[in-house]
Amino acid sequence: MLEAIREIAPTLRGNGVRAEEENWIPEANIELLENAGLFRAAVPERFGGLDLPAEQQAALLTETARACGSTGWVSMVWVTTAWMATLYPDAAQEEVFADGSVRISGGFSPSGSLVPTEGGYILNGSWRFNTGVRGAHWNVCTALVEHEDGRVEELFPLVPAGELTVGDDWDVFGGAGTGSVTSTAKDVFVPEHRVVDASVYEAATADRWNADLTGRNYGLLSYILATTASVFIGLGQAALDEFIARLPGKGITYTNWSEQKEHPHIQIQVAVAANKIASCAGLQRALLETVQRRADHGERMTLEEKATVRGQLAFVAQTTKDAVGALLTLSPASSIARSAVLQRVHRDVTALSLHGLLAPIGSLEAQGRVLLGSDPGTEYL
Numbered sequence: 001m002l003e004a005i006r007e008i009a010p011t012l013r014g015n016g017v018r019a020e021e022e023n024w025i026p027e028a029n030i031e032l033l034e035n036a037g038l039f040r041a042a043v044p045e046r047f048g049g050l051d052l053p054a055e056q057q058a059a060l061l062t063e064t065a066r067a068c069g070s071t072g073w074v075s076m077v078w079v080t081t082a083w084m085a086t087l088y089p090d091a092a093q094e095e096v097f098a099d100g101s102v103r104i105s106g107g108f109s110p111s112g113s114l115v116p117t118e119g120g121y122i123l124n125g126s127w128r129f130n131t132g133v134r135g136a137h138w139n140v141c142t143a144l145v146e147h148e149d150g151r152v153e154e155l156f157p158l159v160p161a162g163e164l165t166v167g168d169d170w171d172v173f174g175g176a177g178t179g180s181v182t183s184t185a186k187d188v189f190v191p192e193h194r195v196v197d198a199s200v201y202e203a204a205t206a207d208r209w210n211a212d213l214t215g216r217n218y219g220l221l222s223y224i225l226a227t228t229a230s231v232f233i234g235l236g237q238a239a240l241d242e243f244i245a246r247l248p249g250k251g252i253t254y255t256n257w258s259e260q261k262e263h264p265h266i267q268i269q270v271a272v273a274a275n276k277i278a279s280c281a282g283l284q285r286a287l288l289e290t291v292q293r294r295a296d297h298g299e300r301m302t303l304e305e306k307a308t309v310r311g312q313l314a315f316v317a318q319t320t321k322d323a324v325g326a327l328l329t330l331s332p333a334s335s336i337a338r339s340a341v342l343q344r345v346h347r348d349v350t351a352l353s354l355h356g357l358l359a360p361i362g363s364l365e366a367q368g369r370v371l372l373g374s375d376p377g378t379e380y381l
Helices: 002-014 016-022 027-036 054-067 069-087 090-096 198-202 220-246 264-296 303-329 341-352 360-371
Strands: 104-117 120-130 138-146 152-160 181-191
Touching (some): 002 016, 016 341, 054 069, 069 104, 069 220, 104 152, 138 181, 152 181, 198 220
Parallel strands (some): 104 138
8 A cells, every 4th residue: 555655646745735725636546545545444344444553554644645635634633533433332333434545634623503302412513624525525514512500512423525514715825735624413303322522532432342442442633643753754755755855956056066965065955854754753653552552451441641732733743844845945945846845845844834733833832741740731642
């Protein structure tokens, strides 16, 4: 599968300008990744999927993002949320995984409401920044329900994407191809078997065939966040690839240097950028090993481990952004052309690093608070 994605990478990369112009990844990209098997990566073998461990999923997503940042981000959402669907009751899994390959979008902002009704709930609400909903089969719509005793609970209804109204409000400077538009549900009925509660965060949901299996019941947010690092590592590698490929024959304008690659400053900066990207890849491997080890032993991750995942992902986002920015600074003026890959990579990594769960304020703070023996100050771990 890695080789298959590398073979289609030139096409994914070549469609980058079109993805930005249309605010959505081209259908050709989706079809190529479908044929490569990417959207079967997290689907259980029981339903015809590949059931790959998190580390292998991440490797595939890194290569995808290395070709196209927007395609990599959308694919990351579809793959990780497909894994999340394995935490739903059997009846839901049989619906969702019927074809063995599935694309599922969604998020964790509870901007919807649920009202109990016979056999399930009525869902209403709107969700901004809903990455991938334009090409998804299903969508997780996080919502709140108020019980008769006044208690408010967060639930995670899973609905067919076709039952949502999709807006046209995605106009951004980076990550444009992700098509992260607003989606809206109006009086959508959700059967009870397609709704799970907050136990999903610990993969502790019931009424499912895989509830007691080891190896794939990951801590939800830690798995998703550790896998998200793939997009930033892929973008960092893409910037390094592009910068090095464009160096031969390039001089330093208005100087006597006829070969930029011979300048010691360039050599040092390239090495620094390469090492920053490699260090982020090493951090991700360590995070995924922790996530996998806990799942293999049927154990929950500790508070310290969860905080580390969130904090180090923010560090990965900022560090890869710095590496890409340094390479762009060293590039010739022609790199500002819309057709130039490097400027698009720079805008993508900058925009995606602003995601709320990745921003240094909040993420690094949570890690630092736990390191110093305090409460993390957030429930999103």
